[in-house]
Amino acid sequence: MSERYYSEAHIWVNGEEGILTFGITDHAQEKLGDVMFVNLPDAGDTVEAGKRFGDIESIKTVSDLIAPASGEVTEVNTALEDEPELLNEDPYSNWLIRIKADGLPGGLMSEEEYLSRKDEL
Amino acid sequence: MRFSYVISDSTDPYHNLAAEQELMEYTASGLAVIFLWQNDNTIVVGRNQNVYSECRAEDFVRSGGRIARRRSGGGAVYHDLGNLNFSILSKQQDRECCSYTSLILGVMERLGLKADYNGRNDILISGKKISGNATYHENENICQHGTILIDTDAAKISEYLTPDRSKLERNHIKSIASRVTNLSSLGYDITVDRVRQAFIEVTGADRLDARIDKERQDALEEFYKSDIWIYEGRR
Numbered sequence: 001m002s003e004r005y006y007s008e009a010h011i012w013v014n015g016e017e018g019i020l021t022f023g024i025t026d027h028a029q030e031k032l033g034d035v036m037f038v039n040l041p042d043a044g045d046t047v048e049a050g051k052r053f054g055d056i057e058s059i060k061t062v063s064d065l066i067a068p069a070s071g072e073v074t075e076v077n078t079a080l081e082d083e084p085e086l087l088n089e090d091p092y093s094n095w096l097i098r099i100k101a102d103g104l105p106g107g108l109m110s111e112e113e114y115l116s117r118k119d120e121l
Numbered sequence: 122m123r124f125s126y127v128i129s130d131s132t133d134p135y136h137n138l139a140a141e142q143e144l145m146e147y148t149a150s151g152l153a154v155i156f157l158w159q160n161d162n163t164i165v166v167g168r169n170q171n172v173y174s175e176c177r178a179e180d181f182v183r184s185g186g187r188i189a190r191r192r193s194g195g196g197a198v199y200h201d202l203g204n205l206n207f208s209i210l211s212k213q214q215d216r217e218c219c220s221y222t223s224l225i226l227g228v229m230e231r232l233g234l235k236a237d238y239n240g241r242n243d244i245l246i247s248g249k250k251i252s253g254n255a256t257y258h259e260n261e262n263i264c265q266h267g268t269i270l271i272d273t274d275a276a277k278i279s280e281y282l283t284p285d286r287s288k289l290e291r292n293h294i295k296s297i298a299s300r301v302t303n304l305s306s307l308g309y310d311i312t313v314d315r316v317r318q319a320f321i322e323v324t325g326a327d328r329l330d331a332r333i334d335k336e337r338q339d340a341l342e343e344f345y346k347s348d349i350w351i352y353e354g355r356r
Contacts, residue, residue: 036194037169037294039354052356055168057194057294062168062257081292 004092005104006114008121009066012092015104020069023095024056024087027118032058035084040065040097045073049105053097056087068108071101122218123151124326128317129158132202134165134189139341140333142192145210145262147331153211153219155326156266157317160200163187164281167195167255167294172352174283174290181281190351193255193266196296197282203272203303205313207320209265213258221254221265224323228269231319232311234304249302271313272305 004014010028013020029035037057047053052064075098080086086094109117127144129137137158144154164176164186172178175197178188200206209219225244229236237245244252254267284298304311320326349355 039169057167057169060256061263062192062194062255064258 004111005068005108006111007066007068007108009068010118010121011066011068013068013104013108015101018100018102019074019098020071020101020104021095021098022053022065022068024065024091025114025118026091029088029091032056032060032063034059035087038080038084038087038096040076040080041073043073043076047071047073047097047099056084065096069099069101069105071099074098074100122153122215124153124155124219124324125329126155126157126321126324126326127329129156132159132161134160134163134187134200135342135345137206138189138191138345139338141208141210141264141266142259142341143333143338144208144329145259145264146334146337147329148210148212148262150212151215153209153215153324154329155320155324156208156210157320158206158208159202159204159313160187160189160206161202162277163189163200164197165189165191165200166197167296168192168257169194169294169354170197170287170296171290171293174287174293175296176281176283186281188351189345190354191255191257191266192259193257193264194294195253195255196284196294197287198253198268199273199278199282200268201273201277202313203270203274203305205269205271205316207267207269211263211265213261213263216263216265219265219324221256221267224320225252225254225267225269227323228316228319231323232309232316234309234311243299246302246304247307248300249307250299251302251304251307253299253301269316270301270303271311271316272303275301275303275306 040054047067049070053067054065287296
């Protein structure tokens with residue numbers, strides 16, 4: 001498993017061989033509270049860095065998911081359709097989508113940097 | 122915290138939901154916008170609900186009703202001119218300073234009513250729910266909005282909303298039937314206009330002095346009106 005990087009919008013990314021995986025951070029799931037529903041794009045759709053690629057409804061609110069990188073969606077974690085609560089249980093193994101992209105985009109944070117800044121973001 | 126208010130001049134749900142979203146652009150750090158609005162004869166479903174599980178959609182539309190989908194989560198509600206909607210639009214970091222709960226309790230107190238917060242996001246009077254609420258985030262802004270039942274046609278709620286069906290269907294947010302009541306049926310002689318005034322008095326709000334961007338408002342209205350959003354929940 002390659003190293004995880006983090007966006008200011010509380011999305012984690014890791015990448016292997018041209019494929020990037022996105023998920024929400026533990027801090028994000030904690031702030032959201034119980035996740036009730038997740039809207040994700042379909043395989044074949046394109047996502048754009050800095051733009052919304054879906055949204056999450058939790059017991060408290062609805063929040064947009066902002067893409068940390070651009071590319072075509074290759075895979076969607078459909079297990080979240082029936083069990084959105086997996087995001088609360090383990091947001092790092094329960095990823096959201098995978099995209100085809102050439103390497104990691106710039107501007108992402110290391111785990112250490114994210115953990116020190118997460119509350120101000 | 123400073124407040125500005127806007128009172129909608131429309132009872133069209135698509136216009137109002139669009140205006141609500143557009144008004145978020147007029148918030149600033151330390152400045153919240155209070156939007157007061159009413160939808161006539163409308164069922165509003167939550168962000169992730171299935172219209173057909175929530176209500177007798179075809180019958181309702183045939184009878185002249187309108188169906189809308191909001192950006193926030195939660196369950197389906199029925200709106201008419203006996204209900205007042207309010208939105209508290211602010212920057213996310215100001216959320217605590219203008220929370221739904223404290224504002225609505227302040228408004229009730231102003232009206233001379235003893236309301237309680239049940240800790241589960243419901244405001245109750247005499248043990249019955251008179252106000253519901255939900256929120257959504259958009260960039261650095263947050264919309265906290267809710268309803269206040271003043272003199273809504275309760276027969277319509279039970280005629281068209283179908284929480285029992287909602288409970289059975291899969292893959293959507295389920296509505297939970299609540300013991301709701303109107304302020305009027307609790308014996309209070311309170312008008313929609315009086316409640317609107319109370320919001321303005323409690324917040325000390327000034328009328329928002331801004332020109333709405335007509336183009337953006339129209340584009341948002343088209344979005345809220347589109348079948349793909351209302352019936353499929355797709356953006």
